[in-house]
Amino acid sequence: xxxxxxxxxxxxxxxxxxxxxxxxxxxxxxxxxxxxxxxxxxxxxxxxxxxxxxxxxxxxxxxxxxxxxxxxxxxxxxxxxxxxxxxxxxxxxxxxxxxxxxxxxxxxxxxxxxxxxxxxxxxxxxxxxxxxxxxxxxxxxxxxxxxxxxxxxxxxxxxxxxxxxxxxxxxxxxxxxxxxxxxxxxxxxxxxxxxxxxxxxxxxxxxxxxxxxxxxxxxxxxxxxxxxxxxxxxxxxxxxxxxxxxxxxxxxxxxxxxxxxxxxxxxxxxxxxxxxxxxxxxxxxxxxxxxxxxxxxxxxxxxxxxx
Amino acid sequence: xxxxxxxxxxxxxxxxxxxxxxxxxxxxxxxxxxxxxxxxxxxxxxxxxxxxxxxxxxxxxxxxxxxxxxxxxxxxxxxxxxxxxxxxxxxxxxxxxxxxxxxxxxxxxxxxxxxxxxxxxxxxxxxxxxxxxxxxxxxxxxxxxxxxxxxxxxxxxxxxxxxxxxxxxxxxxxxxxxxxxxxxxxxxxxxxxxxxxxxxxxxxxxxxxxxxxxxxxxxxxxxxxxxxxxxxxxxxxxxxxxxxxxxxxxxxxxxxxxxxxxxxxxxxxxxxxxxxxxxxxxxxxxxxxxxxxxxxxxxxxxxxxxxxxxxxxxxxxxxxxxxxxxxxxxxxxxxxxxxxxxxx
Numbered sequence: 001x002x003x004x005x006x007x008x009x010x011x012x013x014x015x016x017x018x019x020x021x022x023x024x025x026x027x028x029x030x031x032x033x034x035x036x037x038x039x040x041x042x043x044x045x046x047x048x049x050x051x052x053x054x055x056x057x058x059x060x061x062x063x064x065x066x067x068x069x070x071x072x073x074x075x076x077x078x079x080x081x082x083x084x085x086x087x088x089x090x091x092x093x094x095x096x097x098x099x100x101x102x103x104x105x106x107x108x109x110x111x112x113x114x115x116x117x118x119x120x121x122x123x124x125x126x127x128x129x130x131x132x133x134x135x136x137x138x139x140x141x142x143x144x145x146x147x148x149x150x151x152x153x154x155x156x157x158x159x160x161x162x163x164x165x166x167x168x169x170x171x172x173x174x175x176x177x178x179x180x181x182x183x184x185x186x187x188x189x190x191x192x193x194x195x196x197x198x199x200x201x202x203x204x205x206x207x208x209x210x211x212x213x214x215x216x217x218x219x220x221x222x223x224x225x226x227x228x229x230x231x232x233x234x235x236x237x238x239x240x241x242x243x244x245x246x247x248x249x250x251x252x253x254x255x256x257x258x259x260x261x262x263x264x265x266x267x268x269x270x271x272x273x274x275x276x277x278x279x280x281x282x283x284x285x286x287x288x289x290x291x292x293x294x295x296x297x298x299x300x301x302x303x304x305x306x307x
Numbered sequence: 308x309x310x311x312x313x314x315x316x317x318x319x320x321x322x323x324x325x326x327x328x329x330x331x332x333x334x335x336x337x338x339x340x341x342x343x344x345x346x347x348x349x350x351x352x353x354x355x356x357x358x359x360x361x362x363x364x365x366x367x368x369x370x371x372x373x374x375x376x377x378x379x380x381x382x383x384x385x386x387x388x389x390x391x392x393x394x395x396x397x398x399x400x401x402x403x404x405x406x407x408x409x410x411x412x413x414x415x416x417x418x419x420x421x422x423x424x425x426x427x428x429x430x431x432x433x434x435x436x437x438x439x440x441x442x443x444x445x446x447x448x449x450x451x452x453x454x455x456x457x458x459x460x461x462x463x464x465x466x467x468x469x470x471x472x473x474x475x476x477x478x479x480x481x482x483x484x485x486x487x488x489x490x491x492x493x494x495x496x497x498x499x500x501x502x503x504x505x506x507x508x509x510x511x512x513x514x515x516x517x518x519x520x521x522x523x524x525x526x527x528x529x530x531x532x533x534x535x536x537x538x539x540x541x542x543x544x545x546x547x548x549x550x551x552x553x554x555x556x557x558x559x560x561x562x563x564x565x566x567x568x569x570x571x572x573x574x575x576x577x578x579x580x581x582x583x584x585x586x587x588x589x590x591x592x593x594x595x596x597x598x599x600x601x602x603x604x605x606x607x608x609x610x611x612x613x614x615x616x617x618x619x620x621x622x623x624x625x626x627x628x629x630x631x632x633x634x635x636x637x638x639x640x641x642x643x644x645x646x647x648x649x650x651x
Binding site: 064146287 | 382
């Protein structure tokens with residue numbers, strides 16, 4: 001039996017799915033015997049923690065600086081251009097000072113050019129950890145898409161949701177001991193509880209996405225929460241990778257694509273897929289306009305089956 | 308009669324400048340708009356070229372290179388001013404007005420930012436009436452004006468002055484733009500207001516302000532006419548694959564293949580080289596540059612860039628008629644299919 005769960009007001013709504021057929025209500029004891037639980041939630045009204053945002057790059061107009069609704073932000077020197085060329089050496093000392101004095105534990109790190117080369121984000125993460133050992137760190141390159149400010153905004157939102165996601169995942173684990181938990185993504189697909197703790201933003205509108213799926217599968221006369229809970233059970237573990245790569249010729253492009261696919265497969269497994277089931281669902285490669293030959297936007301979607 | 312582009316009008320102008328703009332991702336567009344809003348102050352004066360004293364030095368300002376690069380590697384903020392000041396130093400003369408090279412999204416906003424920062428009027432018009440990939444593909448060049456001397460300011464403080472014969476600017480500019488990070492602000496085509504009045508496509512700034520007014524039809528942004536070629540579902544993007552097949556090298560230029568879902572169910576092929584250069588339907592040529600061919604997403608009504616095209620997306624193929632000067636013999640030589648290496 002697969003359990004669909006909607007975490008909403010006033011309490012959770014459960015649907016038990018056997019051979020594709022949903023049934024409710026579900027007794028607590030029965031719920032604890034599920035082979036897995038698929039949880040849909042809406043994080044848009046969740047509490048967010050104050051975030052320490054670090055941007056790696058140069059000076060910019062005031063209007064383009066990092067925006068944190070709660071928390072603090074700084075810009076430190078460093079970053080890479082779209083061709084991977086370093087813009088400036090990373091100012092690790094500035095990172096240390098900021099991390100040591102900001103008084104926060106949720107960090108969002110966004111480096112210029114990290115969709116090409118994530119080295120500076122990784123170095124910043126190491127510097128933060130040296131100062132704040134229990135820091136929770138979101139690196140923007142894991143969201144992948146180009147556009148520094150949008151990636152930074154995503155990283156900051158994700159970092160702000162970290163503690164709430166941890167609380168939710170703990171609660172689900174307490175309520176359903178021994179049942180592997182998955183969380184519905186905003187688009188399609190599922191991620192593991194472990195993945196959800198790190199990337200709660202991926203599940204920001206999971207309830208809405210699951211409702212759409214559930215309605216499409218069930219037809220109309222089902223209450224929203226039950227339809228969404230059912231919709232959540234229909235997903236499979238899924239993860240995406242988006243990169244800008246530089247390649248001269250077919251062999252280099254093949255190698256870069258293979259790297260992106262490997263990363264997508266690793267992520268799908270981290271998102272809860274059985275290792276043998278992980279596969280590439282979609283690869284898109286587009287040459288970038290107004291740049292010389294050899295720069296491509298690569299998007300890979302991986303998917304798999306639950307164990 | 309001069310008037311002020313205030314913050315409200317700036318919003319409409321930028322929306323209008325986006326209606327048919329290709330190559331403008333969300334990130335660089337919002338960046339340029341936020342930047343423009345932050346410097347616009349009480350507003351930017353909009354004048355016609357004829358309202359300026361005939362000898363007034365006018366300077367075209369534009370973004371050069373990749374807007375994706377701009378969205379990633381943010382500007383310091385002083386690039387437009389540094390580029391124009393460098394050109395002024397070279398010419399020994401102060402600029403009296405700023406004009407756009409073209410009015411596609413960020414390229415419409417960057418000259419406005421320059422005008423605001425330098426407290427100069429912006430001329431109502433541009434050098435394209437649409438957008439072409441090359442700095443030399445303008446009505447200014449068609450009218451005999453040279454893009455050089457040209458000053459270029461990069462996002463890491465670089466400043467470069469290019470002086471060369473007119474036909475070599477692009478060749479020299481490309482590697483420089485790449486070397487400074489993929490984008491730069493250029494100040495070019497220095498010319499007297501009397502010359503500008505002769506060579507620009509007039510009135511396009513106020514046209515786009517009207518086109519960006521909520522409720523205005525899409526055709527308001529196409530003064531010389533627009534037609535819908537067809538609706539199509541993207542089947543493939545060369546170098547892209549939907550389902551785990553082998554990926555072939557997408558050499559630039561790239562191709563986008565679509566199928567009409569209804570009607571004649573034609574197979575439509577778009578050949579792109581930075582922009583869409585040619586459209587074929589069942590093998591027959593149905594549209595080419597200098598007219599502008601663009602894909603509009605049927606879901607959200609936004610332009611789909613060549614590097615955002617992906618299988619499964621449903622788009623309307625629209626053809627925006629270019630200004631009449633582009634359909635003259637000289638215009639076709641500069642901006643027609645042959646200029647993109649297609650012998651039609």
